[in-house]
Amino acid sequence: MNNMHSVDPAWAWQPFEPTADQPWDRSTVAHLYRRSGFGMDLIRIDETVNRTPADVVKELVAGNRESTDFRSTADALAEATLAGGDAKKLSAAWVYRLLYTPNQLLEKTTLLWHGHFATGAEKVKDARMMWNQNQLLRDHALGDFGDLVHKISQDSAMLVYLDSVVNRKAHPNENFARELMELFCLGEGSYTEMDVLELARCFTGWEIKNKKFRKNRYQHDTETKTVLGQSGNFDGEDGVRIVLEQPAAPLFVARKLYRFFVSDEPNPTDAMLQPLADAFRESDLQVAPVVQRILGSNLFYSSISIGRKIKSPVELVLGMLRSLKATTNTQLVAKGLLNIGQGLFYPPNVKGWDGGRAWVNSSTLLGRANLVADILENEATRFDGKSLAEYLRDQGVRTTEQAIEHFEHCLLAVRLDEPTKTQIRQTVTSGSGDEERRMRSLLHAMTSLPICQLA
Amino acid sequence: MYISTNQSRRKFLRTTVGSAAAIGVGAALPKCFAEAASGRSNTTERILVVVQMSGGNDGLNTIVPYADDDYRSARPKLAIPTSDVMKCDDDNGFHPSMTGMHELLQDGKFAAVRNVGYEKPNRSHFESMDIWHTCRRKDEPRPDGWLGRFLDQQPLAAGGDVPALHLGREQQPAAIASTSIRVPTVNELAEFQLRGNDKQSLRKLLQNRQPTHSASENELLSFLQSSTTSAIAASQRVTEAASSYQSDVKYPQTELGNKLRVVAQLIDSGMNTRIYYVQHDGFDTHAQQDQTHTILLRQWSDAVSALVRDLEGHDHGKRVCVMTFSEFGRRVSENASEGTDHGAAGPMFLCGGGVKAGIVGKRPNLTDLQDGDLKHEYDFRQVYASVLKDWLGTDPSPVLGKEYASLPLFA
Numbered sequence: 001m002n003n004m005h006s007v008d009p010a011w012a013w014q015p016f017e018p019t020a021d022q023p024w025d026r027s028t029v030a031h032l033y034r035r036s037g038f039g040m041d042l043i044r045i046d047e048t049v050n051r052t053p054a055d056v057v058k059e060l061v062a063g064n065r066e067s068t069d070f071r072s073t074a075d076a077l078a079e080a081t082l083a084g085g086d087a088k089k090l091s092a093a094w095v096y097r098l099l100y101t102p103n104q105l106l107e108k109t110t111l112l113w114h115g116h117f118a119t120g121a122e123k124v125k126d127a128r129m130m131w132n133q134n135q136l137l138r139d140h141a142l143g144d145f146g147d148l149v150h151k152i153s154q155d156s157a158m159l160v161y162l163d164s165v166v167n168r169k170a171h172p173n174e175n176f177a178r179e180l181m182e183l184f185c186l187g188e189g190s191y192t193e194m195d196v197l198e199l200a201r202c203f204t205g206w207e208i209k210n211k212k213f214r215k216n217r218y219q220h221d222t223e224t225k226t227v228l229g230q231s232g233n234f235d236g237e238d239g240v241r242i243v244l245e246q247p248a249a250p251l252f253v254a255r256k257l258y259r260f261f262v263s264d265e266p267n268p269t270d271a272m273l274q275p276l277a278d279a280f281r282e283s284d285l286q287v288a289p290v291v292q293r294i295l296g297s298n299l300f301y302s303s304i305s306i307g308r309k310i311k312s313p314v315e316l317v318l319g320m321l322r323s324l325k326a327t328t329n330t331q332l333v334a335k336g337l338l339n340i341g342q343g344l345f346y347p348p349n350v351k352g353w354d355g356g357r358a359w360v361n362s363s364t365l366l367g368r369a370n371l372v373a374d375i376l377e378n379e380a381t382r383f384d385g386k387s388l389a390e391y392l393r394d395q396g397v398r399t400t401e402q403a404i405e406h407f408e409h410c411l412l413a414v415r416l417d418e419p420t421k422t423q424i425r426q427t428v429t430s431g432s433g434d435e436e437r438r439m440r441s442l443l444h445a446m447t448s449l450p451i452c453q454l455a
Numbered sequence: 456m457y458i459s460t461n462q463s464r465r466k467f468l469r470t471t472v473g474s475a476a477a478i479g480v481g482a483a484l485p486k487c488f489a490e491a492a493s494g495r496s497n498t499t500e501r502i503l504v505v506v507q508m509s510g511g512n513d514g515l516n517t518i519v520p521y522a523d524d525d526y527r528s529a530r531p532k533l534a535i536p537t538s539d540v541m542k543c544d545d546d547n548g549f550h551p552s553m554t555g556m557h558e559l560l561q562d563g564k565f566a567a568v569r570n571v572g573y574e575k576p577n578r579s580h581f582e583s584m585d586i587w588h589t590c591r592r593k594d595e596p597r598p599d600g601w602l603g604r605f606l607d608q609q610p611l612a613a614g615g616d617v618p619a620l621h622l623g624r625e626q627q628p629a630a631i632a633s634t635s636i637r638v639p640t641v642n643e644l645a646e647f648q649l650r651g652n653d654k655q656s657l658r659k660l661l662q663n664r665q666p667t668h669s670a671s672e673n674e675l676l677s678f679l680q681s682s683t684t685s686a687i688a689a690s691q692r693v694t695e696a697a698s699s700y701q702s703d704v705k706y707p708q709t710e711l712g713n714k715l716r717v718v719a720q721l722i723d724s725g726m727n728t729r730i731y732y733v734q735h736d737g738f739d740t741h742a743q744q745d746q747t748h749t750i751l752l753r754q755w756s757d758a759v760s761a762l763v764r765d766l767e768g769h770d771h772g773k774r775v776c777v778m779t780f781s782e783f784g785r786r787v788s789e790n791a792s793e794g795t796d797h798g799a800a801g802p803m804f805l806c807g808g809g810v811k812a813g814i815v816g817k818r819p820n821l822t823d824l825q826d827g828d829l830k831h832e833y834d835f836r837q838v839y840a841s842v843l844k845d846w847l848g849t850d851p852s853p854v855l856g857k858e859y860a861s862l863p864l865f866a
Contacts, residue, residue: 163741163792171791175741178579178797188582189593193826196578264675310675339646341626348625349509349736351581357678358626362639362686366649369661373651414676427656441653445660450679 004266004304012299013275016053022301024053026409031306034413034455035261036060036295037104038315039323042395042410057296061288063103064142070102078131087121087130091334091344094134098318099327109141109291110134111314112260114344117152117184118352119161121345129157129211130345145253145285146244149184153240154206154213162350165208169221172200179350181243187255190248191228198225202239244285250277254290261294263308264356307413309455310359313342316368317375319455320447323410324391325384328375336371340364360453369448376440388443389436400428403439407446413454420449501809501846504718504731504777505602506711506759507628510738511580512781513748514801514829515819518567521548525821533744533789546818552753555760556806560813564763565806566864568838569816572800572831576783580739580797583782588629590836590855601839602730603633604854605847609729616696617689619730620721622714631732637682638732639689644697644717647690662687696724704765707757711735715762723769729847738781742792755779763806772808776846776865779804780835786827799828803838809846811866837862 018024029048033040036057040048048056066074078093101107114137121130133155140148152158153176159165164176177200181191191199205220206213215235225234227242234242243249254276258268276290283289294300311319317333320326338346341364347353375381376388383391397403404424408416416424428442446452516533520526521540540548541557549557559565577583582593589597599607606618621627621640631638641647649658661683671677700720706712714733721728735755740747759777766775784801800819819829841861843851852858 163794165742166792168791171789173741173790173792174796175739182579182581188577188579193578307673308675310679339624339642341624349580354626357675360679360682361621361627362637362682362689363642363647364640365683365686366647366690367642369657370646370650373649373654377651414673423660427653427660437652441656444651444653445657448657448661450661450683451676453679454673454676 004268004272007272007299007302007304009272009275012272012302013293013297015296016298016301018053018301025049027415028053028301028306029056030410031301031413032056032060032295033104034315034319035300035305035309037108037322038098039319039321039410041323041325042406045410053301054296057292060105060295061142061292064106064288066101066103066106066138070100074100082127082131085127087125087127087345089331089334090121090127090131090134091338091346092330093131094344095318095330095333095337098314099321099330099333104322105291106138106141109287110138112256113137113141113148115347115352115355116256117148117158118347118350119155119157119345120347120349124157124160126157126160126211129160133157134345140287142288142291143286145280145287146241149180149244150237150240152184153180153203153236156208156211156213159206159208159213164203164206166219167200167204167206168219169201169204172197172204172221174200176200177203177239180240183351185243185252186246186248187252190246190252194226195228198227199239199243201225202227202234203236206236250280250285253277253285254280257287257290257294259355261291262300262305264310265308307454310356311453311455312353312355312359313337313340313364313368313371314344315455316447316453317371320372320411320443321375324388324443327380327382327385329378329380332374332378332380336367336374340367340371365453368453369444372444372447376444387436388439389434392439400425400438400442403442404446407443411446412452414451416451420451424449499774500727500729501848502722502729502731502771502775503842503847504715504762504775505630505733506755506777506779507732507734508738508751508755508779508781509580509584509625509734509736510740510781511583511783511785511797512738512751512801513740513744513795514569514781514784515787516744516748517550517553517752518543518569518802518814519548519550520546520818520821522546523818523821529788529821531789532793533795543814547814550749550752552749553756555756556804559760559763559806563812564808564810565804566810566812567802567804567814567816568833568862568864569802569814570800570819570829570832571780571803571816571835571838572783572829573834573836574831576799576825576828576831578783578797578799580782585629587780587782587835588632590839597629598632599634600628600630600632601854602631602732603636603638605843605849606631606633606636606638606730608849608853615688616692616727617685618728619732620689620693620728621732622717623710623734625734625736628732628734631730637685638730639685639693641689641693641717643713644694644720648694649687649690658687692726693721696721696726698724700724702765702768704761704768706761706765707754709754709758711754711758712761715758716765719762719765719769722766722771722775740785740794741790741796742794744789744794759806763808767808774809776805776807776809776842778838778842779806780838784829787821787824787829788827799825800831801829803835805842805864809865811864815862815864833862834859838864841865 029045074097081089081093162175164173167173178196182188201221205216254273280290427445519535519540521537527534539551542548588600590601591597619638697720706716718731766772780803785795785798836855836859840851840859841864845865
């Protein structure tokens, strides 16, 4: 089953049928919560085992809007940050959402689009613009992809980031036109250099004035353009529409969704993606049905998916916190994420985060362990309002053995083997200190293990 | 500077499993023991420092063809005024911010190769960078980079040192990806150590990890396990190596300056690492290029020249070469936003006591263009071939996949 070529694409995307080999149990439920969000506590995981996979996935996808209550609280917090104008602090406002949102899939998908339509605050420098873009991504995260692309093409932060603040007909700026095709919709190789030049002409006259999008008709090139085989006096909206009409578009986005939700490697074949791409096109590029299909599929609960992703920094840290109902200092988390390679609002470049093996190197591995240490030592860190030892006691955890098992169920995609468990026991028992100290030490050790970096 | 074999071996024996073996992956282990037994040390061997200008450097405004009228007419706003150019000869001069490089040239420690590119240039940052890193096109498999393939061929360094090191916050470049060796990334030295109350026991838990049974089925897990042991080992060795360094050379207080200072520290400490890789980002100057480019070139010129001076002062001047490249040059004509769009051929630079100083290559032909971009005169693999053969002393063709005529770049 590890060989993707032996998998039938039709079987792959059919609704998940639990089997003796792959039952619907703690492990598969935890997998669903880890991938569709950041993680869930063990009590909730156990409750979910008693429901059907299809119902659970349906409910997750249906949560495609924030509740008004949560939104007003989270927005108020962000507004307070925006008053200071510092984009660096915005990251913490997003961490708040990641930590408390009742709609984890929505937030996870917002993060996906942030990496897809990557825009960096380092260059944009305007916290308000960055935040507006973030809300745009959230509003469309599980909605209409075409609509999202149209709005992104007129988004101030994006256009500042890609140097398209002023686009004059005498010398059209190629940057946005190129990335629209290469990175946002089609992929390199699905267009020519001539298409870049011609598409750039469609966007002439588009500007950002006073932080707002507007069209300057005096700067728009009204001559005929030929983009991807179509000719006409196109403007920017036509350009985006033509790009979205390309057959390469649904396949390109399906590949992105696959990598994000299913596995880092190997790269899926076109044949494997085609059913998803077809469904995406048939639903007029609606994201939610495709995501629902993926999360409810046979493939998603197979060994091709489980344990076949490397946790992003957000997944590692928020996963640990949410799986143990923990809260902490959001600034500390935001800064820490930047240090280990996933600064929110600070993607490395317009291609976003490559993910997979690229999350990991010597520096980020040590950094991951260190960030968890910092969080565990921070006095703001509480577990359902309690100390870690108290929290675990309330869950019926009495011994080191039970604690190992508890963490294993909610944090690890792949079970520990006996030699590793023995080593962990030795690590914990060799340390001195009270119960709280020992439990934190155990949690730190387990989250630092290579196996815990797997999602 | 030479570390006695005995010392290297002692260090090796002390940290055998904890570091040396951990650097390699899987099958590299026995080879590593063999190296230790033969007792050879690489501390007198030559070192390559690679500086990557990310984003596409405007070569025409770096080495300026100031006497060319076509240059001025293509760039009414962005052309560097003749009076500002630091002239090298009757045709060419340096961007005014490159005083450090100008001094290196006068001292015989700077070389540039102009018009470097490749057939059918790709103007995507990412695709073009991949081509430079792997020497392969998109339709070919590319699991490793050119430096990674070089590393694969080298005997493992004695003393348990990492064969190559990437310094920086960015993602590791594909150029140093190897199928058998994990190259560590160091962000900041101070950060490159485990923290927390239980760091001793945690280090013990994470080092020497035997592959688990599930690792054999899951390649990602094997990758994570070898990366983790490598990280712990490299952290100990690098921290140890950098502790006693002193220098009179003032490095600029910039990210690149700080990274190159660490490179000097590690080289001087006697690490056997042969490849250091750093990135200098921000060259994607589509708008308001003038100011940004000036700052970027100054940062580069100041930092690299400080490194060359520093190494010279510590007697490593003749064994370290700094090579700078970018994924493409920029369009010959400026755009309406006072910037330049993605182009093709551009210059590469080599600095250090071993280079044959001067500018190689014709004056860029600004009238014979290909889609508005400079055509290339040299394939970038010719420069790599020269570096591999004449600097690192290895046969370039297995690394590059083909014979490439080398250039006279080293004295």
